Amino acid sequence: MNILALTLNQLVRIFETDYGKGRFHARALYREIFKHGNTVPFKAPEFAVSGALARSLEQALVLAPGKVVDIFEEGDLTKFITRLSDGRKIESVIVPMNRYNTLCVSTQVGCRMGCTFCETGRMGLKRHLAVHEITGQLFNARYTLKKPVKNIVFMGMGEPLDNFEFVMAAVHIMNEQQGFDIALRHMTLSTAGLVPGIEKLAKQNLPGIRLAVSINAPDNETRSRLMPVNRAWPLETLKTALSRFPLPHKGTFLFEYILIKGVNDSPAHAEQLAAFIHPLPVRLNLIPCNPVPGLGFESPSDEQMNQFSQHLVKQGIFVIRRWSKGRSVSAGCGQLGRSR
Numbered sequence: 001m002n003i004l005a006l007t008l009n010q011l012v013r014i015f016e017t018d019y020g021k022g023r024f025h026a027r028a029l030y031r032e033i034f035k036h037g038n039t040v041p042f043k044a045p046e047f048a049v050s051g052a053l054a055r056s057l058e059q060a061l062v063l064a065p066g067k068v069v070d071i072f073e074e075g076d077l078t079k080f081i082t083r084l085s086d087g088r089k090i091e092s093v094i095v096p097m098n099r100y101n102t103l104c105v106s107t108q109v110g111c112r113m114g115c116t117f118c119e120t121g122r123m124g125l126k127r128h129l130a131v132h133e134i135t136g137q138l139f140n141a142r143y144t145l146k147k148p149v150k151n152i153v154f155m156g157m158g159e160p161l162d163n164f165e166f167v168m169a170a171v172h173i174m175n176e177q178q179g180f181d182i183a184l185r186h187m188t189l190s191t192a193g194l195v196p197g198i199e200k201l202a203k204q205n206l207p208g209i210r211l212a213v214s215i216n217a218p219d220n221e222t223r224s225r226l227m228p229v230n231r232a233w234p235l236e237t238l239k240t241a242l243s244r245f246p247l248p249h250k251g252t253f254l255f256e257y258i259l260i261k262g263v264n265d266s267p268a269h270a271e272q273l274a275a276f277i278h279p280l281p282v283r284l285n286l287i288p289c290n291p292v293p294g295l296g297f298e299s300p301s302d303e304q305m306n307q308f309s310q311h312l313v314k315q316g317i318f319v320i321r322r323w324s325k326g327r328s329v330s331a332g333c334g335q336l337g338r339s340r
């Protein structure tokens, strides 16, 4: 019984079929583990007069979030490395935002999207993460590192929509009110533009979940060079999929644009980007490139960031400028994967 891979209803069904018990005991176990991070949950009062049940559950229970083997800090940002049961390592980042933390989770070991500016892309895909390995990152952030996490962004190692079923299962578990209780509107799924995944996501009943899209270039030639996924699903196809995506009332997409010196940072790129965005409702995150040794890309200057941003603002685009946090611990955008 791999508990971190179960919603409460799934656990109730196991209790009913395997143990002849129901919601009362299942809820107690779920609460102890997911709400309190209690690794000895059978001391809860609900099990006080059910010693035999507690003993057989104890045998069956698997609580395997992975072992946190390294922690790096830069200011109030924390990157932690988890070793999985097969010895592979993944990275997660905790970013303080206003009153609570945002946890950036990984969904794969490596990634097959091959974005040329990205360290994880350079690894290639080693394997998908299992459901409990995705939710285990939240368990470890909250209960091993004791960070109050209220927001989840699926922007760590991997392309979340390439591991669709397991990521959806993790979303439901993280959203479970009797457990982790992360609201859907506090979750963001990020994609490099995997159109079939966007179309599948559009059919899920996940009201309020945010979709972020890495754009990074406004023309197919540059984008295909930076992001090979664009060869299969070019910008026009991506835009059509987004225009059909069921956004909530007043909802917006989050577009991410990593500004790379001399590659996608000219005034003409800004004009084209604004034209691509219209009329989609978009908030654009403008992020300076985090140089990864050996990949040959450079950061723009502050001045270039300002100019690019101003061009977009003049065209009516809502721009958020992000100063890449976590560079010194390789926790910035595109830098995850060096601890393997």
Ligand code: SF4
Pocket: 111, 112, 113, 114, 115, 118, 119, 120, 121, 122, 156, 157, 158, 159, 191, 192, 334
């Ligand atoms: S940027 Fe994202 S999608 Fe692209 S290679 Fe890196 S992890 Fe994969």
